[in-house]
Amino acid sequence: MKKIDFTSFSKSYNRFKKVYNRLLTITLKRLNVKANIYVSCIICDNDYIHKINKDYRKIDRPTDVISFAFLDDGKRFDLLNQKCDIILGEIYISYQKGIEQAKEYGHSLDREMSFLFVHGLLHLLGYDHQNKMEEEIMFNLQEEILSSYQEENIMTNEKELVASALKARELSYSPYSNFAVGAALLCKDGDVILGANIENSSYPLSMCAERNAIYSAYLKGKKKEDIVALAIAADSDNPCSPCGACRQVMSELLSKDCKIILANVKGDMKVVSVNDLLPFAFSSEDLNK
Secondary structure, three states: OEEEEEEEOOHHHHHHHHHHHHHHHHHHHHOOOOOEEEEEEEEEOHHHHHHHHHHHHOOOOOOOEEEEEOOOHHHHHHHHOOOOEEEEEEEEEEHHHHHHHHHHHOOOHHHHHHHHHHHHHHHHOOOOOOOHHHHHHHHHHHHHHHHHHHHHHHHHHHHHHHHHHHHHHOOOEOOOOOOOEEEEEEEOOOOEEEEEOEOOOOHHHOEOHHHHHHHHHHHOOOOHHHEEEEEEEEOOOOOOOOOHHHHHHHHHHOOOOOEEEEEEOOOOEEEEEHHHHOOOOOOHHHHOO
16 A cells, blocks of 8 residues: 655645655655555745744754655665555655746646655665765666656646547537537646637638637647647547648647647547657748758
């Protein structure tokens, strides 16, 4: 059994409980831990972690994560390989620091908060970074665990994104073609932006679902580097494929390796990249020639 005693200073932080439980399972499996592990995790603010940092580490400033192990190294390593119950320790994580560092490093808040939990957990399990060798071992292990979680999470996100695209399809206005299409665009910060095809009796004025979703994202201040994936779904025999105009728009407004999930109402799916859809796209560089 693996269990987290989860406490947070705000209800909005509670979404990390599920994430942390999964990261705990992945970490213990990767390290072949046999014991039943219990961990206390508290997501707090800068003021609270500042006080802890000052009282216990004599450092007068807020930090991102602090771990308190309940077992010394010798006893801990012996117990981890036994079938027994272990209360491993406490992990304190500053949500505000998570936001600051996510912006600083240019990745999502979810990624930063996941990193901080795994970092704190590895400290409880006896890992450290006091020298170059220890640092390399610990940080490589962190990245391996986070990559495993990300790969697992991507599969879940793909299915959820297709479900959102199918929901968006219900908003389609397509009285002329009778071909309703829905799109759902996933951003790094977790935002999901929907689009549906909207037709007009003057056919050229119609707009595809995927372009509606992309343009809506840009109107919300998103850029290509903020967009992770785009799902497109329709009632077609094969997974719905975007038209040439949409492929051209994708090639400029999405990154070349952005994941495009093609789907239909039957549940068929095909995952490609923007570059797969239009490898020789017209670009701004062509305008300068």
